[in-house]
Amino acid sequence: MPAKIIDGKKISDQIKTEIKASIEKDFLPKNVRPGLAAVIVGDDPASQVYVSSKRKACEYVGVHSDVFNFPSDISEMELISVIEKLNHDDKFHGILVQQPLPPHIDQKRINLVIDPNKDVDGFHPINFGKLLAGDECFVPCTPAGIIELLKRHKIETVGKHVVVLGRSNIVGKPIAALLIQKSPNANSTVTICHSATKNIGEFSRSADILIAAIGQPEFVTANMVSENCVVIDVGINRIEDPSAEKKYRLVGDVKYDEVSKKVEFITPVPGGVGPMTIAMLLKNTLIAASKFYNINLNA
Numbered sequence: 001m002p003a004k005i006i007d008g009k010k011i012s013d014q015i016k017t018e019i020k021a022s023i024e025k026d027f028l029p030k031n032v033r034p035g036l037a038a039v040i041v042g043d044d045p046a047s048q049v050y051v052s053s054k055r056k057a058c059e060y061v062g063v064h065s066d067v068f069n070f071p072s073d074i075s076e077m078e079l080i081s082v083i084e085k086l087n088h089d090d091k092f093h094g095i096l097v098q099q100p101l102p103p104h105i106d107q108k109r110i111n112l113v114i115d116p117n118k119d120v121d122g123f124h125p126i127n128f129g130k131l132l133a134g135d136e137c138f139v140p141c142t143p144a145g146i147i148e149l150l151k152r153h154k155i156e157t158v159g160k161h162v163v164v165l166g167r168s169n170i171v172g173k174p175i176a177a178l179l180i181q182k183s184p185n186a187n188s189t190v191t192i193c194h195s196a197t198k199n200i201g202e203f204s205r206s207a208d209i210l211i212a213a214i215g216q217p218e219f220v221t222a223n224m225v226s227e228n229c230v231v232i233d234v235g236i237n238r239i240e241d242p243s244a245e246k247k248y249r250l251v252g253d254v255k256y257d258e259v260s261k262k263v264e265f266i267t268p269v270p271g272g273v274g275p276m277t278i279a280m281l282l283k284n285t286l287i288a289a290s291k292f293y294n295i296n297l298n299a
């Protein structure tokens with residue numbers, strides 16, 4: 001039987017509608033709205049595309065957003081002073097610094113400068129530490145989106161074996177840290193695999209939930225998964241395709257055509273995890289603004 005598709009586009013649209021409604025009900029009557037500052041350094045085309053779709057999503061839900069563009073030769077000190085100004089600007093409740101940054105700028109140093117209360121990407125070590133400790137914090141958007149996809153599809157995680165491929169700070173480690181917590185929508189047994197893991201297939205075949213975040217096109221094949229598996233494909237990879245208009249197409253880390261014929265649930269690429277990342281960025285911005293204005297979102 002073909003897998004059931006986890007439609008990230010549809011769920012992200014639902015979340016955006018919920019955020020829009022909350023802004024109209026909780027913020028606008030008080031004459032305030034959440035604000036997001038996006039900082040972008042250099043002219044990397046992919047970064048420009050990401051920031052522009054984040055901006056469009058902000059506009060749709062009613063989040064005020066400004067994009068701050070800087071040339072790739074901006075110094076680290078200049079960038080730090082830009083972020084410090086944004087930390088003190090009450091129009092913005094969330095700040096994101098689009099990655100990648102040029103090599104002369106230390107990403108970790110930049111993460112440290114963002115006010116943890118405005119750190120809607122969840123990269124500041126204070127938020128990272130709280131995440132591991134199971135405390136309330138800003139959760140990085142892609143892992144938060146994965147949890148939301150599982151939750152809204154009522155996919156059980158308690159007691160399940162989750163295998164995460166990849167251990168990056170933005171996906172692999174935080175999704176593992178979320179799923180090991182003793183809490184609903186988590187409480188899983190988690191295995192993390194990476195480039196030094198031997199026989200990845202042995203781990204992935206024993207997964208109830210497989211989360212692939214390695215950036216290797218179509219790495220996960222049908223013989224690496226079991227029939228009842230839920231497959232979450234985080235990868236976004238461009239591969240050459242002379243027949244496509246742009247001469248490339250996007251594929252995930254999972255060989256979708258064959259794996260989707262075998263497993264129980266699967267996320268497509270595009271249209272799976274990707275749209276959720278933006279929706280969760282808006283959600284984090286809404287939460288940051290609600291704290292700033294002392295607004296109870298559940299009232």
Ligand SMILES: NC(=O)c1ccc[n+]([C@@H]2O[C@H](COP(=O)([O-])OP(=O)(O)OC[C@H]3O[C@@H](n4cnc5c(N)ncnc54)[C@H](OP(=O)(O)O)[C@@H]3O)[C@@H](O)[C@H]2O)c1
Nearest residue numbers: 142166167168171194195213214215234235236273274277
């Ligand atoms: N959907 C979204 O919104 C979204 C968001 C973020 C990222 N992504 C995509 O997700 C993918 C991963 O992103 P990332 O930022 O986490 O990547 P990353 O920082 O490059 O990390 C990749 C991880 O995968 C591991 N890895 C690489 N090749 C491997 C292999 N052959 N076998 C086992 N492990 C391997 C690496 O191991 P080592 O640690 O040993 O090097 C590393 O831990 C990319 O395709 C990216 O574009 C999508």
